[in-house]
Amino acid sequence: MISKGLNDLRILAVDVFTSGNREGFKRTAILLLICAFPSLLLSVLLLLYLLYTLTCDLGVSGGIAAIHGVLLTLALFLSQRVRCLFTLFVISIFTKKSRSLLLTAGTSVVVLGNIHNTLENLTGLVRSMICNLRAKKASVIAPFRNYVDMLKWLADILQGVTDLGVFNLDSQLKISPKVDLEHFRERLAQAELKLNQSVKYAVTFINSVSSVKEGVYPVISVLALMIFITLHVRKYCRDMKYKNNFISKKFIDFDKKQKAEGKQHVLPLTSEEEKLYPSLPSLRPTAQEGKALLKFGIPIVSHLVAWVIFITVDALLYCFVAIITTKLSEMESFHVPLLLSLKGIATLIGVHLGEENHHKDFSYSVTLFEKQCLPKPKLLLHNSIVPLAAILLTLLVMAPVAAKLVQIRLMVCERFYCTEAEERIKYLHAKILRKRLKKRREKESSNSLTLLISKPHFWCPLLFPEEVNTT
Structure with missing residues (x-):
């Protein structure tokens, strides 16, 4: 009995919607409800589009969506062509x-x-x-400073060696x-x-x-x-x-x-x-x-292939940059050893007076890539x-x-x-x-x-x- 009533209602709704015959309150109410439902649905979609896509104000979006819903409902209700x-x-x-x-x-x-x-x-x-x-x-300047310091240190050592007491x-x-x-x-x-x-x-x-x-x-x-x-x-x-x-x-x-x-x-x-x-x-x-x-x-297949190519290129570039970042971050600094050792022997008329050893470390390290620039x-x-x-x-x-x-x-x-x-x-x-x-x-x-x-x-x-x- 319920299924028969629902089937009769469906047939009546289809007939009212397609023919536009609004004789009687029941047929008019059914047509109005049928026209209002899709209008309400489209108005909600329009409201979401205006809010989140075009970033309009809530008041403006709500007003436009409401006017759209009312106009569409009236157009559907009054016109069979619409x-x-x-x-x-x-x-x-x-x-x-x-x-x-x-x-x-x-x-x-x-x-x-x-x-x-x-x-x-x-x-x-x-x-x-x-x-x-x-x-x-x-x-770039740091290694040159080390070499300068090394030369100055050599100059001080040589200055002490050449001081013979008789002449300086x-x-x-x-x-x-x-x-x-x-x-x-x-x-x-x-x-x-x-x-x-x-x-x-x-x-x-x-x-x-x-x-x-x-x-x-x-x-x-x-x-x-x-x-x-x-x-x-x-x-x-x-x-x-x-x-x-x-x-x-x-x-x-x-x-x-x-x-x-x-x-x-x-x-x-x-x-x-x-x-x-x-x-x-x-x-x-x-x-x-x-x-x-x-x-x-x-x-669909041709577009899907193109989409996969674009996404793959993007993913491969990401992997390339990520691998470079990982390898550079794991790379140790290059250590340049610069050890200087001087041995001085003092003699006077062939007589061994003393011996001095001088050691100095001028080593430095160079990083290939700075950590903060990775x-x-x-x-x-x-x-x-x-x-x-x-x-x-x-x-x-x-x-x-x-x-x-x-x-x-x-x-x-x-x-x-x-x-x-x-x-x-x-x-x-x-x-x-x-x-x-x-x-x-x-x-x-x-x-x-x-x-x-x-x-x-x-x-x-x-x-x-x-x-x-x-x-």
Whole structure:
């Protein structure tokens, strides 16, 4: 009993929504509820889009979403054409146009996300090199200071050795290390400035493209989809040949009516005609639907390969920079041993007076890469893999359904445009009859020609004169 009531309610709701007959409070209330539910759902989605994508204020976003919900509910409630376009719009999410939109969105996610991350990793690597060169300015002078100290120490030792008491050899060693770093600093500053300009330009370009994609692309996509749907409805109503090759339930009823009135009928169809005119709806997959499914899946596979390449390049660059960082951080400092030992022997007229040993350590260490300048790569795969997984899952759901959506769209138009559907049924019925008549005439002509050729008088009319019927 409950299932029967629910089924009756479903039939009534479909009839009210498609016909627009609002006679009575019950039918008006049902139509209003049906129109309000999708409007509310779309208004919530619009509110989230304005808040989190376009970062609008809560008051502005709520006002726009509320106005949109009210206007859409009124339009659906008052106009049968709007209800048809809206239904086809929802259905068209599973069509090739929506597939193209999803693939474009996936490509935008991969290209913008991974290229942005790759650019940051490359920039960090170059910045670390500049930082290391800047840090090496001090370490370049350190070895020279050690050599200067060593020479000064030798000078002091030699000064003590040459002091013989009789005369004093006074030698002064003045050494001042000077390394010209101005040119080095200037080149580093130019390299860093050029790097910052390039990064700023690239980041600005990526952010601009991302902003346009997030703000304008959904609007353009919706407008393009609505234009496609409007053209589809227009062709359905005005062009009798447009996708008019399906045998629907209304066609069967019309043919039965023709048969009952003693007029020509076409059902049942021949095996050849069944291939040309499939039933609507048809759950059994046909060869044409298999080809459509294959055509639907080829762009998905090609885009998936491109996405994997972009993500792989980003991941490989991350691994490359991470390995370099690890190896450089584990590398020990280079120790340069510089030990100086002097042995002095004092003699006077061949007599050994004493012996002095002097030792000094001037060793120093040099690091290949400064610890504070090591690059720190980033790998933000979740920024691209999560939305890509959602897009691929949607495409996988769409793939088996896409082949049947042509039939579904035609069924929707048939429900909303009954007059045009009847005209299309009459046109298809007459078309099948014309084809049968043409085929019958061709067959009769072929049979008569075959019969004529088989007679002897056709080949030898003098020997075998044609018999004339005198009756």
